[in-house]
Amino acid sequence: IIGHSLPVNLKKHWFDCTIFLSAYAGFRVIQRLEQEMEKSPGSRPFPEITYCNLGNPQALGQRPITFFREVLSLCDNPALLRRDETRMLFSPCAINRARKIIESMPGRNSGAYTNSQGIRSLREAVASGIAARDGFPSRPEDIFLTDGASSAINLSMQILIRSQEDGVLCPLPEYPLYSASIILHGGTMVPYNLSEDGDWGLEIFEVKRCLEEARIAGLTVRAMVIINPGNPTGQVLSVTNQEEIVEFCRKEGLVMLADEVYQDNVYVEDRKFHSFKKVARSLGYDENDISIVSFHSVSMGFSGECGRRGGYMEICGFGDDVMDEIRKVASVTLCPNIGGQILTSLAMDPPKLGDGCFENFMAEKEDIRLSLAKRAKTLASAFSSLEGMTCNRVEGAIYAFPRIHLPAAAIKAAKAEGMSPDLFYACRLLDATGIAVVPGSGFHQATGTWHIRCTILPGEDKIKVMIPRLKEFHESFMNEF
Template sequence: MVLCGATLVPYYLDESGGWGVSISDLKKQLDGARSEGITVRGLVVVNPGNPTGQVLVRENQCEIVEFCRNENLVLLADEVYQENVYTDEKKFISFKKIARSMGFGEEDISLISFHSVSNGYYGECGRRGGYMEVTGFNSEVRKQVYKVASLSSCSNLAGQVLVSLVMNPPKVGDESYTSYREERDRIMLSLSRCAEAMVQAFNSLEGLTCSKAEGAMFVFPSVRLPKRAIAAAEAMNTKPDVFYALRLLENTGIVVLPGSVFGQVPGTWHFRCTILQQEENSCVIPHLKARSWLP
């Protein structure tokens, strides 16, 4: 976006509604941008969510597809955490499947779906590789997409191998299927337990509330800061959640990402905390109980 000189038009998720996408807020932001002469081209949706860890319900996904179709927006579906779902109440459904189930074909909506080997339960963050599916575009646009993707003179061989493995995992009957399935299930169960434990722990602490972790690899607690802490942050010309994160790092060694990095409703403060597979490394709560390091 920065390289192309594009303009970001942000929108807020509905925290009270389980971090769902509010269509009325989307419309408000879209109309506001257009009134300022900004031509909005597309809508980015991350599902399961980063940084909020939510999984969108089917009805909300249908609303998003209908909104993009009516407003002639490209739907950019970041679905890199699609394997990471920790609740029986919801399941991951791709936006392409949603659109087709609504009777919309390629002529009705332009959709780009993304996946990556850096995320998901495999989490090969150090080996970059991924792919996208481009649908609903004419041949000339697709040619330009392939041209941009081919600019690099050196192929990322390790990343390509991993993408191939992600797209073609061991199947029933394969020699490695049993060990693959056991390892995958073990990782997913560990992540699920960590997610639940972190949410329960955060909700037990004074000044913190945290929505249920439904998917992805993050929780996004809301933190209520004392007036003195907010004043101290303002005196340092620093955002209050950044001030909180820095004090937390300096006094406990715990690293979190301030919510202002992602954008949040004015007057609210959050931080993103990563769910670790190693359960023994996810217990940060004792360090958070004592808030003596805040003003």
């Protein structure tokens, strides 16, 4: 039977990433611990697991934005818009917005297939949000609403990659979705290293070196992925650095794939988010000069609506015939889900000053941002304070990525157990404290260095309790080896 020993396509060249993506592996070890703790409570020296492994805000207590959920709820059940009692349960602001959205929908009941790019009025809302953010125009024709950023990234790879001879530049430490997607579409990932000593900045000479090596090896490098703010590295690029990157991609004829999903997660005063499109336009380059795809989603930032699978990509500087092909490929999955489309429009076109719910919306948004900023600072300081650990600032995104300078004896002990040293450390940490992190080897860190990725998502109270436990464990670990 084929199904029993299906020589799955992927086995040929599937990545050996044991700690891939939150939703899949990595989970297993933690699941076993969960089950054990459920069976015999009190069997461990900690009351619960602290989940610093998952980039999943709402699973860790982040509250959804009230306005977003009210609008969604009304659009799901448009009958509510005709009932007086609805005013007792929903803000006028949400009622007005929902009414506007429903009126722009095919069939006016929010369940029909939409255009494969997404509903026109919602794309207009996204485009106006982008224009307001950047100060440069954005056109709804260039917006594709998508089921989260991951679908958009997959679609881009599908379009760009023709064969294994096509390469795509990607940062290391990496976000494994990129390697997975490139491999699944039969291409070759061309990694470039971020500079840990330079605040995880991107050094053009290093990218150029990697590009040239790839070309010598016979690859046609077609695009460059830049993640800003960085995942898993948490940096926010400086404008100067961004300008260098734009110049480089323009000169080398590379499509820029700008992963900007953490644009609302910036925590430091001296850095601001600037989209790569804005930087390119500011340099005077228009769509005849450079091709840029920008990815965004409602999964992170203040929305944290991961499970809703909403996002968009803005595609600039592509030919009309290419855009037609992209629309055709998008149509193979018919259309992005309507709930995600609505959420994306709300996130990019939120309540404005003067709207009844503006103040509540801003308060909820700022609460989340300030709390994340505080946790980012607390965690980075805690890691930095440990002997044998260094940690760059968490300027943005939702991760600390501290480096552990492991003693030779620890490395030897890990080897004896057939583990990478950082996995060994992470397992010991989990075992002793219930703190779940992801070892850096899941992200292709620089050879000979060891890291852990720790989200800043657990609540402030949890982080407060977690830090002394982390310190205690780390000291005893370092003493042991």
